Amino acid sequence: MNNWNYFELGQIASIYNGSTPSTNNEDYWNGDIIWITPKDLSDQNQKYIIKGERTITQKALSNTKLLPNGTVLLSSRAPIGLLSIASTDLVTNQGFKNIVVNADILHNEFLYYYLKLKKNELNNLGSGTTFKELSKSTLEKYKIKFPDLPTQKSIAKVLSDLDAKIELNNKINRELEAMAKTLYDYWFVQFDFPNPSTSSGQAGKPYKSSGGTMVYNTELKREIPEGWEVKTISEWIKKDKNGDWGKETEEGNYQLKVTCIRGADLNGLNGNGELKPPTRFILVNNSNKLLENHDLIVEISGGSPTQSTGRLAFITEETLLRFQNPLICSNFCKALTLKEEKYLYNFVYQWNRLYDNGVLFGWEGKTSGIKNLLFESFVTKHKEVFPKYEIAEKFYDFVKPIQSQKQKNLLQNQQLSELRDWLLPMFMNGQVTVTEAEEKLNMAAEPSVEYKKG
Structure with a gap:
């Protein structure tokens, strides 16, 4: 230097x-x-x-x-x-x-x-x-x-290339998510899922648009597809698990090292922002609280005047691979397990639609100035359309590879961010040259995957 x-x-x-x-x-x-x-x-x-x-x-x-x-x-x-x-x-x-x-x-x-x-x-x-x-x-x-201007530009290019790879993955993820969201709206809001009818000329056509039978439901005060049910959200849920905060360091019986997902981490877990969950130590006897494939995480306490409580994230096998430790949610969150795994993505997009439409604002209470989601009241009283299993299964089979690819992209972004954040102080302190950094970058590079929007 x-x-x-x-x-x-x-x-x-x-x-x-x-x-x-x-x-x-x-x-x-x-x-x-x-x-x-x-x-x-x-x-x-x-x-x-x-x-x-x-x-x-x-x-x-x-x-x-x-x-x-x-x-x-x-x-x-x-x-x-x-x-x-x-x-x-x-x-x-x-x-x-x-x-x-x-x-x-x-x-x-x-x-x-x-x-x-x-x-x-x-x-x-x-x-x-x-x-x-x-x-x-x-x-x-x-x-x-x-340093001199050419060296500044070279340093910035190395770091910018890493950011560009991250942003490309983010763009792919946004497009993948838009595909899944569009199909959800088409099938479960407009009710134009593939018609299961065996009648000549109707099979596979958009259900409602092709004349599929709709039945007026007095509870929801609107029409729903024939054979679909109306259930409280609690009827979808098999069990829930409270969160845990444990200890900051290993002490006494607090021996199980975990990564703790807080409400602030839910957006990052879904790929919308930074993800920096803390490492904690919990009681080994509380290992039953660990998050598993297909679990959901709901924020119970938090929110803001413009943002309700109730943000949601979900866990897949690929999500678990992003972390070195087992996962647990904090005690400001609650983990859910559904009765039927194949209803996972239908549940996720339906819950997010309610959240985005501000429905959960009506199910909040306050304790010492902190907003709390009245979870039990909400899930036992609020009713939604419950689709037939075969339609939910088809949606699950469509969305699962999309979410798998999204999580793989997020894992790669995590690795790229770690490399960038390691290089940044090394560059600025003159401890690594651009040539050395490019060698490191080439070693970390993976074969690129061309993405084409379907």
Whole structure:
């Protein structure tokens, strides 16, 4: 690192605050200019950002700075350290310090990775009583070390290639999930599953559209396919298992080492965000609480004003392969086992539809300010359509390889992320060269699988 430069960030980049136009002026909103908040970065969790939840108009630009494509966006409060790179001209709210680099000296992708490594340092530089904030002047004085521009670009390329592989897998997973969700809606919401009729010309055609018999159900107050039942959710469930938190370290009878899935980990388990469950130690006698293939995990306590409790994840053989230890859910969650394994994916997509439609908000209580899902009341009182076994089985057989491939992609992403996170500090500390890193990357590479959307 003897030939690395050492500068204050303000000497080699321009730093701009963001702002929020008056929300009382309708002329400032719903225009064609992208407006980014820290929540957009948290939700999207991608290196590049091209859109946010809201937009502003040209009139609003008098109160803020239009940032050029390639600007490094750094959240400076609540929380400090979220990062992204603008992939188009845009603006941000006041929760950012936006960095426009001198491209003759500093590469924006290199800076992105450098600041990502220094997140804790940046957080410690924040000040404030209500919440910590990183000021513009403090960031301008923040000193960074960096090599010559070609080396910066080479380092950024190695790390970017890893991120690109991860994002490709994420894209494949989104498309696979969309396929499964579309089929669920088609079969179990529109009731256009393959008609099992043996009548001439009807077999295999979309049931409802081809004239399949529909029967009015007085409990649901709508028509359902003939022969389908209406059941409470509890009638699908064979048993449930409470979670466990155990101990942080091995002590006494707490000898069984496990990975503990919390409510915060459920999205990551499903492939939507980071997954960093803690390692815990539980009583050996509590091994009956360990998660098994086809188990489901429901968040019982948590949520927020805009997010209900009741997030759901499920376990497959491929899920278990992503972890070195046996899995258990925390005591803020509950594990479920269904009576019939072949109803797993029908249950999952039906539960998620209820969750997405806000149904579970109506089944929450509060204890000491924490929202709790009234699980027993919900599953014993809420009723849903219960399809015939052969239709659920066909759906299971369709979705199982999709979910298997998704979990394999997530396992590969986990390995790629670990490699990237190992390389990042090694690069920034000058402990590994680009050539050495490329050799490591080639050793870790697997034969690529071409994916074609069906």
